[in-house]
Amino acid sequence: MSTIAPNAPQVGANLLPEDRYFNRELSWLTFNDRVLAEARNDAYPLLERLRFLSISGSNLDEFMMIRVAGLAGQVRRGVGNISIDGKTANLQLAAIKARARELARFQHDTLADLQPLLAAQGIHIKGEDRIDSDAEAWLQRYFIDHIMPVITPQAIDPAHPFPFVGNRGIGTLFTLTRLADNSRLVEMVLIPSAIPRFVRVPGPEAIYMSIDRIVCRFAHILFPGFRVEGDGVFRVLRDSDIEIEEEAEDLVRFFRTAIQRRRRGKVILLELDESFDPAAEALLREQLGLEQAIVVKTEGMLGISDLSQVVGEDRPDLKFAPYSPRYPERVREHDGDCFAAIGEKDLVIHHPYESFEVVIDFLRQAAVDPAVVSIKQTLYRAGNQSPIIAALVQAAENGKSVTAVVELKARFDEEQNLKWASELERAGVQVIYGFVDWKTHAKVSMVVRSEDNGYRTYCHFGTGNYHPVTARIYTDLSFFTADPRLARDAAKLFNFVTGYVEPQNLEALALSPLNMRETLYELIDNEIAHAQAGRPAEIWAKFNSITEKGVIDRLYEASQAGVRIVLVVRGICCLRPGVPGLSDNISVKSIIGRFLEHSRIWAFGNGHPLPSAEARLFIASADAMSRSLNRRVETLVPILNPTVHDQVLEQVLMANLLDTEQSWLLDGEDGTYERVESDGPDGGFNCHEYFMTNPSLSGRGDALKNSRVPKLSLRKGAI
Numbered sequence: 001m002s003t004i005a006p007n008a009p010q011v012g013a014n015l016l017p018e019d020r021y022f023n024r025e026l027s028w029l030t031f032n033d034r035v036l037a038e039a040r041n042d043a044y045p046l047l048e049r050l051r052f053l054s055i056s057g058s059n060l061d062e063f064m065m066i067r068v069a070g071l072a073g074q075v076r077r078g079v080g081n082i083s084i085d086g087k088t089a090n091l092q093l094a095a096i097k098a099r100a101r102e103l104a105r106f107q108h109d110t111l112a113d114l115q116p117l118l119a120a121q122g123i124h125i126k127g128e129d130r131i132d133s134d135a136e137a138w139l140q141r142y143f144i145d146h147i148m149p150v151i152t153p154q155a156i157d158p159a160h161p162f163p164f165v166g167n168r169g170i171g172t173l174f175t176l177t178r179l180a181d182n183s184r185l186v187e188m189v190l191i192p193s194a195i196p197r198f199v200r201v202p203g204p205e206a207i208y209m210s211i212d213r214i215v216c217r218f219a220h221i222l223f224p225g226f227r228v229e230g231d232g233v234f235r236v237l238r239d240s241d242i243e244i245e246e247e248a249e250d251l252v253r254f255f256r257t258a259i260q261r262r263r264r265g266k267v268i269l270l271e272l273d274e275s276f277d278p279a280a281e282a283l284l285r286e287q288l289g290l291e292q293a294i295v296v297k298t299e300g301m302l303g304i305s306d307l308s309q310v311v312g313e314d315r316p317d318l319k320f321a322p323y324s325p326r327y328p329e330r331v332r333e334h335d336g337d338c339f340a341a342i343g344e345k346d347l348v349i350h351h352p353y354e355s356f357e358v359v360i361d362f363l364r365q366a367a368v369d370p371a372v373v374s375i376k377q378t379l380y381r382a383g384n385q386s387p388i389i390a391a392l393v394q395a396a397e398n399g400k401s402v403t404a405v406v407e408l409k410a411r412f413d414e415e416q417n418l419k420w421a422s423e424l425e426r427a428g429v430q431v432i433y434g435f436v437d438w439k440t441h442a443k444v445s446m447v448v449r450s451e452d453n454g455y456r457t458y459c460h461f462g463t464g465n466y467h468p469v470t471a472r473i474y475t476d477l478s479f480f481t482a483d484p485r486l487a488r489d490a491a492k493l494f495n496f497v498t499g500y501v502e503p504q505n506l507e508a509l510a511l512s513p514l515n516m517r518e519t520l521y522e523l524i525d526n527e528i529a530h531a532q533a534g535r536p537a538e539i540w541a542k543f544n545s546i547t548e549k550g551v552i553d554r555l556y557e558a559s560q561a562g563v564r565i566v567l568v569v570r571g572i573c574c575l576r577p578g579v580p581g582l583s584d585n586i587s588v589k590s591i592i593g594r595f596l597e598h599s600r601i602w603a604f605g606n607g608h609p610l611p612s613a614e615a616r617l618f619i620a621s622a623d624a625m626s627r628s629l630n631r632r633v634e635t636l637v638p639i640l641n642p643t644v645h646d647q648v649l650e651q652v653l654m655a656n657l658l659d660t661e662q663s664w665l666l667d668g669e670d671g672t673y674e675r676v677e678s679d680g681p682d683g684g685f686n687c688h689e690y691f692m693t694n695p696s697l698s699g700r701g702d703a704l705k706n707s708r709v710p711k712l713s714l715r716k717g718a719i
Contacts, residue, residue, distance in 0.1 A: 015579075015582060016086065017084065017085050017086035018085045018086050018087075019576075019579075020085075020556075020576065020579075020582065021084045021085045021549070021552065021574045021575070021576065022085060022573060022574045022575070022576060022671050023083055023084070023085045023087060023092065023095070023574070024083060024084060024547050024572055024574055025063075025067055025068075025071070025083075025092055025095075025096055026092075026095060026096070026099060026671070027571075027572045027573055027574060027671065028063060028067065028571065028572050029063075029096070029099045029100065029103060030671060030672070030673060031570070031571045031572060031590070032056050032059045032060060032063070032103060033103065033106075033673075034590060034592045034664055034673060035052060035055055035056045035059060035592060036052065036053065036056040036103070036106060036107060036110060037592075038052040038592055038593075039052040039053040039056065039110050039114070040110055040113070044320075045317075045318045045319050045320060046114070046117055046118055046121060046123075046318045047118075047123075047310075047311050047313065047315060047318040047319050048311075048318075048319055048320055048594075049114060050114060050118070050307055050310060050311050051307075051308065051311045053107065053110055053111060053114065053304060053307060054304060054305055054306070054307040054308040054311060055305075056103075056107060056304070057107060057303070057304025057305035057306075057307070058305035058308075060100070060103060060104070060107075060304075061168070061237055061305055064100070064237050064268050064269045064294070065167070065237055065238065065239065065240035065265075065268060066240060068093070068096055068100075068268055068269075068294070069238075069239035069240065069265065069266070069268045071089045071092055071093050071096070072089075072093065072239070072266070072268060072291075072292035072293075073239065073266075074089040075089050075090055075093065075292055076291070076292065084547065084549055084574050085574070093292065097294050100294060100296075101294070101296055104271075104296050104298065105298070107300070107304050108298050108299070108300030108301070108304075111125075111300055111301060111304065111307075112300065121315070121318060122204070122205040122206060123205075123206040123208075123310070123313060123315070123318075124205065124206065124207045124208065125208050125301070125307070125310060126208070126209065126210070126213065126301065127201070127207035127208060127209060128209070128213070128217075130201075130205065130207045131201070131207070135201050135203065135207065138201060138202060139199075139201065139209070139214060139217070139218075140218060140221070142199060142214075143214055143215075143217075143218045143221065144218075144221065146195075147195075147211060147214060147215065148221075148222065150192050150194075150195060151189050151190070151191070151192065151215065151222075152189070152190070153187045153188070153189050153222060153223070154187065154188045154189070154190075155185060155186070155187055156173075156186040156187065156188055156283065157185070157186070162287040163188055163190060165190060165236045165288070166193070166236075166238075167236070167237060167238040167240060167265065168193065168235070168236070168237060168238075168303075169190060169191075169193070169235065169236045170190070170191045170197075170211075170212055170233065170234070170235045170302065170303060171188055171189060171190040171191060171212075171233070171234055171235075171236075172188070172189045172191075172212055172215055172216055172231055172232065172233050172234075173186060173187070173188055173231065173232050173234065173276075173277065173280040173283075173284070174186070174187045174188075174189070174216075174219055174223065174228055174230070174231050175228075175229040175230040175231070175277050175279070175280060176223055176226040176227065176228060176229060177226060177227045177229055178225065178226055179225055179226065179227060180225065184229075185226070186279075186280060186283065187223065189215055189222070191211050191212055191215070195211060196211075196309055197210055197211060197303065197306035197309055198210055198211070198306065198309045198310060199211065199214060200313075206310075206313050206315075208309075208310050210301070210306075212233045212302075213233070216231045216233070219231060230277040230280070231277075232272065232273045232275065232276035232277050232280055232281070233272075233273050233276075233302055234270060234271060234272050234273070234276065234284060234302070235269075235270075235271040235302040235303050236267055236269070236270055236271075236288065237267070237268050237269035238265040238266060238267055238268060239265030239266045239268050240265055266289065266291075266292075266293075267288045267289060267290055267293050268292070268293055268294065269293060269294050269295075269296065270284065270285075270288060270290060270293055270294070270295045270296070271296050271297075271298065271302045271303075272284075272295065272296070272297045272298075272302075273297070273298070273299075273302070274297050274298055274299040275299075276297065320594055323352075323692055325351070325352055325353055325354055325355040325356070325472070326353065326354050326355065327354070327355045327357060327358065328341075328347065328349060328354055328355075328358060328696075330344075330347060331347075331358060331361075336361070337365070338358065338361055338362045338365055338458075338480070339365065339369070339447075339449065339458055341480075342458050342480045342481065342482050343456070343458070343482050345641060345643070346479070346480065346481045346482075346483065346640075346641035346643075346644045347479075347480045347481075347644070348477055348478065348479050348480070348639075348644045348647055348648060348696070349477070349478040349479075349480070349696075350475070350476075350477060350647075350652060350691065350696045351464065351471045351472075351474065351475065351476045351477070351478065352471060352472045352473060352474065352475065352595060353475075353691040353692060353696070354696060356468055356471035356472070356478075358478065358480075359388075359445075359460065359462075359466065359471075359478050360387045360388065360391065360468070362445065362447070362458075362460060362480070363375070363377070363388060363391035363392065363395070363445065363447075364387070364391045364394075366391070366395060366400070366447045367391045367392070367394040367395035367398060367400065368394070368398065369449065371449045371450050371451065372395070372400055372447055372448070372449050372450075373400065373401060373448050373449070373450055373455070374400065374401040374402075374403075374446075374447070374448040375392065375395050375400055375401070375402045375403070375445070375446070375447050375448075376402075376403045376404075376405075376444075376445070376446040376490075376491075376494045377392060377402075377403070377404050377405070377444075377445050377446070377466075378404075378405045378407070378440055378442055378443060378444050378445075378497075379404055379405065379406045379407065379417070379420065379466060380407045380439075380440070380441055380443065380465050380466070381417075381465040381466070381467045381470070382416075382417075382420060382465070382466050382467055386420065386466070386467075386468070387468060388466045388468075389420050389423065389424065392404055392424060392427075392429055393423065393424065393427040393429070396424070396427045396428040396429045397427055397428065401430075402424075402428070402429045402430065403429070403430045403432065403494065403498065404421075404424050404429050404430070404431050404432070405432045405433075405434055405440050405494070405497050405498065406420060406421045406424070406431055406432070406433060406434075407433075407434060407439055407440045407441070408421075408433055421433075432497065432498045434497050434498075434633070435497070435500075435633070437631065438513065438631050438632055438633055439627075439631065439632045439633070440497050440632070440633040441621055441622065441628070441632040441633060441634050442493065442511075442621045442633050442634050442635040443460075443461065443462035443463070443464065443465065443466065443621050443635075444459065444460065444461055444462075444490055444493060444494075444635065445459065445460035445466075446458075446459050446460075446487070446490045446491065446494065447459075456482060457482065457484070457487035457488075457490070457491070458480070458481075458482050458487075459480070459481050459482070459483075459486055459487055459490050460478060460479065460480050461478075461479045461481075461486075461490075461619065461621075461635060461637045462476060462477065462478050462479070462621065463476045463477045463598065463599040463600050463601075463619055463620065463621060464476030464477075464478075464598050464599070473595055473596055474595065474596045474598040475595050475596065475597050475598055475599055475688075475691075476598050476599050477599045477601075477619050477648065477652070479619060479637060479639070479644070481641075483508070483640070485507040485508045486507075486508050486509065486637070488507060489503070489506050489507055489508055489509035490509070492504075492506065493509065493511060493633075493635070496511070496514075496633070497633060502514065508637075508638050508640075509635055509636065509637060509638075510618075510635075510636035511633065511634065511635060511636070512622055512628060512629045512630070512632060512633065512634040512636075513629060513630050513631065513632065513633070516620075516622065516629055516634060516636050517550065517551075517629045517630075519636060520551060520554075520602070520636070521550075521551075521554055523602070523604050523616060524539065524554045524555065524557075524558050524563075524604075525554075526604065526606070527539055527558055527563045527604055527605060527606075528557065528558050528561040528563060530563075530605070530606070530607045531558070531561045531562040531563045532561055532562075535607045536605055536607060536608055536609040537558075537561075537562060537563040537564065537605055537607075538563065538564045538565070538566075538604075538605035538609060538610040539555070539558065539563060539564075539565045539566070539602075539603070539604055539605070540565075540566050540567075540601075540602075540603040540610055540649075540653055540657065541565075541566075541567050541568070541601065541602045541603065541624075542567070542568040542569075542597070542599060542600065542601045542653060542656055543567075543568075543569060543570075543600040543601075543620070543622075543623045543624055544569070544570050544571050544572075544597070544598060544600070544623045545569065545570075545571045545572035545573070545623045545624070545625055546567065546569055546572070546573055546574060546575055546623070546624040546625070547572055547574045547624070547625045547626060548624050548625055548626045548628075548629055549574075549626070550629075551624045551629075552574060552575045552624075555575065555583075555586060556575075556582055556583055556586075558585075559582070559583045559584060559585040559586045560581070560582070560584075562585065563585060564585050565585055565586040565587070566586075566587055566589075566657060567586065567587070567588045567589070568588075568589055568590070568591060568597070568653075568656045568657065569588055569589075569590055569666075570590055570591060570592070570596075570597045570598075571590070573588055573590075573666060575588065576668040576669075576671075577666055577668040578667075578668040578669075579668050579669075583668060586668075587665070587666075588665070588666040588668075589657075589663050589664060589665050589666070589676070590663070590664045590666065590673060591656060591659055591662050591663050591664075591687065592662055592664065593661075593662035593686070593687075593688050594688050595688055597656070599619065599652070600619060600620040600621065600622060600623060601617070601618070601619055601620070601648060601652065601653050602617070602618045602620065602636070603615050603616070603617050603618075603649055603653060604616040604617075610649075611649050611650045611653075611654060613642065613645065613646070615645075615649060616638070617638070617639040617645050617648060617649050618636050618637060618638050618639065619636075619637050619639060619648065620634065620635065620636045620637065621634045621635050622634035622635070622636065647696055650712060651696065651712065652691075652696075654712045655685075655687040655690050655691065655712060656687055658685050658687065658712060659676075659685055659686060659687040660676045660677070660678035660684040660685050660686075661676075661678050661684040661685065661686040661689075662686060662687070662688065663675070663676040664676065690712075
């Protein structure tokens with residue numbers, strides 16, 4: 001219960017929902033605007049700008065396939081759900097369609113601006129104008145030898161059923177005239193997803209042409225005896241969400257079937273060339289069934305996300321300088337023995353600045369260590385070639401007791417996780433799929449060793465996934481500890497997931513959906529009590545998204561009580577900061593840069609001005625979202641070791657608050673974001689560059705005695 005006095009003024013309580021909260025979906029589109037803005041950031045190398053453009057395209061695709069598809073499904077089924085800001089699904093879809101079209105236009109405008117800059121560097125996208133006679137001959141031979149064998153022209157007429165166009169499918173429609181009798185024919189050619197989207201023409205300059213444009217270019221070879229009257233390229237996105245049926249008797253079988261169904265979901269987006277033949281377009285619209293779908297016409301390239309292939313061009317001069325993560329000195333001081341380093345005292349690894357190899361080594365060493373008797377591991381996303389899986393397999397083959405909680409509901413990784421589960425089971429690992437209706441999103445490893453004084457448990461708690469690829473670009477925290485309290489709680493967590501034994505008397509951890517919400521409410525209420533007693537009251541927090549109405553309302557109450565709140569929210573933010581009488585004391589910033597901000601951290605002043613050694617500090621696997629608090633198994637982990645506490649609060653979180661070169665401030669009135677100005681007398685501060693050039697505190701070990709890490713401090717007006 002809130003500790004706000006009953007007669008305290010509640011000015012914000014009378015505001016309409018649309019004035020209290022931002023819409024979740026529109027806030028996400030605003031986030032993707034910020035990603036796209038990095039593609040126009042002339043401080044970045046050219047191919048990195050192209051990478052941001054590609055990421056914005058991939059983001060928008062997933063948004064369409066999941067979020068927009070979900071709203072369209074609500075409309076079709078007549079579901080009357082209302083968003084946090086009071087909008088029906090129909091109203092949200094109308095607003096999304098307008099904004100999505102604007103975003104798509106901006107993407108194509110950005111590509112048009114980048115193309116001449118890339119061309120000046122010898123990289124040509126859609127480089128038809130660069131094709132000389134030699135290149136033309138090479139392309140024709142490539143078409144005949146490599147493309148024609150894998151494409152299948154399909155006539156569109158009453159004698160042939162309309163071809164199925166898969167999710168993310170790209171195709172071409174041709175209007176043809178048969179030379180023998182002048183009869184008209186429409187043909188479809190679908191581009192197989194198994195082949196790369198672009199072909200690079202050999203030569204000193206990088207000339208990239210998409211497969212669909214090459215098919216159009218050589219249609220006369222594909223259709224001998226016909227005259228090509230017109231052609232057009234199209235692309236389809238389908239509903240890709242998987243709804244879990246609680247009565248599903250066999251979860252594995254259900255997901256195998258559901259993955260197949262997803263590929264045939266309802267069309268949610270149809271992209272067309274601007275010059276698409278009107279008759280062919282009418283045919284597509286009729287056959288694809290476009291109820292609630294968005295149709296976008298463009299003069300630019302379809303499938304912006306595929307530009308990631310061009311980013312792979314071997315031009316290091318047009319990319320960020322390579323960065324090699326550090327391996328913590330403290331582990332090296334123990335001759336690489338992770339258990340000796342962790343047993344000495346708690347340790348936090350800050351990815352990607354410090355190597356993910358520490359996490360892998362932790363499990364590799366456990367797999368071969370004769371003293372290790374048991375390993376328990378959650379797996380949400382592990383990647384296609386996972387050393388984590390290999391370590392667990394080796395451990396099981398070496399006779400360890402190994403339990404793996406494999407989350408089948410990890411969106412777009414369901415198929416890969418099914419494969420990992422089968423491989424683990426074959427090796428003798430006890431594979432658990434967790435709850436039917438909750439995702440196990442917590443990132444936990446637990447290793448039990450037999451030591452001189454009995455069994456000792458070593459734990460890893462992460463804010464990110466056990467994925468070696470994303471660990472190179474996502475900023476996350478890996479916390480290692482041998483604290484018996486956390487070990488006992490971790491054991492209860494695994495018993496909860498594997499045996500549905502609800503934990504009692506947790507000593508340190510908070511878990512959702514059990515008590516994380518209540519723990520956060522209590523921590524916020526404590527700050528309210530400090531403010532009402534005249535003591536310093538502050539909250540700093542960092543996460544990817546905040547959409548949960550209860551948490552937002554509690555933060556509003558804290559603001560009204562005088563608690564100073566600073567939030568670093570990379571993506572969706574439904575909270576309106578700076579609204580008079582509602583959130584005067586709340587500010588929100590977003591950081592978009594070279595690395596993807598992904599760690600989740602909460603800091604509470606506890607009666608002291610932040611930063612402070614007395615602050616109550618937590619890392620989490622969860623964002624401040626309804627799904628995280630209500631429908632996922634998540635962890636909130638207290639940071640108690642002084643050195644780790646200092647690192648997470650006064651280094652990691654502080655640097656995020658101080659950043660000026662990659663930061664955007666949220667305007668609580670209209671939901672727009674404005675770049676932070678960094679033209680002060682001392683220049684700007686870039687938190688990513690700071691972490692790349694300054695080692696973390698807890699991983700330094702004895703090296704700290706001879707080499708101090710620069711101390712960060714809050715400048716007046718910095719936050």
